[in-house]
Amino acid sequence: MTHRQDLDFRSDTVTKPCPLMREAIAKAEVGDDYYRDDISVRELEQFAAELFGKEAALLTPSGTQSNLIAIMSHCQRGDAYIVGDRSHSYLRELGGAAMVAGVQPQVVQTQPDGTLSLKDIEASLFPASILFAPVRLIALENTIEGKVLPLDYLRDVAALANQRGLPVHLDGARIFNAASALGCPVSDIAHHSDTISFCLSKGLGAPVGSVLVGSAQMIETARRHRQMLGGGMRQAGILAAAGLFALKNNMGRLTDDHMRANKLAATLSDIPGLSVQSPQTNMVFCDIDRSIQDRFSGYLNKNGICVSGTPARQRWVTHLGIDDTALSTTLDLLARF
The missing domain is CATH 3.90.1150.10 (Aspartate Aminotransferase, domain 1)
Known part of the structure; x- marks a missing residue:
């Protein structure tokens, strides 16, 4: 059957767009986003940046691309990034970090609660050597397989990363589910990461799209990588309008x-x-x-x-x-x- x-x-x-979301799509003001002329895209990116407590944001076609853009923006070819063995960016994104970006996954066992132990992360930070790819990034996922990473844990990882001079990227495809479960603003979760990717097309119900948030400088770098990966779009306001409707109406x-x-x-x-x-x-x-x-x-x-x-x-x-x-x-x- x-x-x-x-x-x-x-x-x-x-999920499919509701009638009101379809109406927002139909009425979207659009322009050429290559020239940054799309008013709806700019509005979505500004709204997302403010919501997450970051300086800037970038609309991307998918979460897979958004994660890859983040890795490419933090790392150079020949670098490594720490990632859990159950993480989506390692397990279910076709090895893009290694294949496309030339960045080696330094894989750490994911604990039953979805965390990566601080001990395991530290053990993966090899001393400087001509033998090892230098670790340039720690990547987490929240939620991961439906599990929520506690705020205290995120704070501890951020402290370790800061001590070692490393940025943290968060695959927050379902970060709004995490915020709902924790009963906190999404900015409280985002505070502990340098970049965050979140999906518009999962629990929020938009038809397509993800957003990467971070510092203004990082997002400018990310914009170049998005273009390189074929993610630059023209009249993308029809997608942005759906995403903005989702953020304003579907989080609660x-x-x-x-x-x-x-x-x-x-x-x-x-x-x-x-x-x-x-x-x-x-x-x-x-x-x-x-x-x-x-x-x-x-x-x-x-x-x-x-x-x-x-x-x-x-x-x-x-x-x-x-x-x-x-x-x-x-x-x-x-x-x-």
Whole structure:
């Protein structure tokens, strides 16, 4: 059976623009962003910079490109950057840092809570030598697999980085989920990183785009790298308008996604053979016993429920496309398994 669009838990990237967002797109003032003439892009970038407490911002087509631009802006070819082995920029971005930027990932084990231990980070900071690629950057991710990095931890990493003269880049694709879970402004999280990339097209519900924020000098460097990577755009205001609408209207509702994820986890936990991790944000991970894997996957498919992962380990993601009605339908179906 084809999955039902209202029961699509694969990712928060499957959301579609609401009518008001489409209206904002249609009415967007546009210009040639190559010449910095697009009023809507400038408005989005200024709004994002102020929201994060940074000097400047840059609209990019994707989070993958935004992360790569940040790495290229902090590092030179032949340098290295510290990154977790579960981080998106290392594991799921096609090795772009090494392949395109010539920057070697210095991989550190990701702890069960999503952090990189300070001890492991320090151990990866090799002494200066002609044998080692010099580490020029520490890269974190928040949230990572739905887990939130505590503010105290971010502060400690920033202190270590400052002590060693290193910048910190944060892949904050879902940073607004982290801020919602922590109950703090997003600027409190951003304070501990030099650059932050965040997605407009996940929980915020815009159709496309990510934004990189940082110092004015860093963003000017990033702008050159964006152009080199083919990310420079012309009348990009139609995308910026959607992103600006999302930032102004969709941040507060993320708590609804987290609440629904908890309800979903509770129902999944009642199914024998499923081991469910308690969600911190909008992601529910469950391990399925081999004895029921085929039957459970078949049941979901038969009823049009779509999830990501494998028959052995599934990821369920709540988002603005999963309202109370869709959740109630899903919970009823799961209860009948």
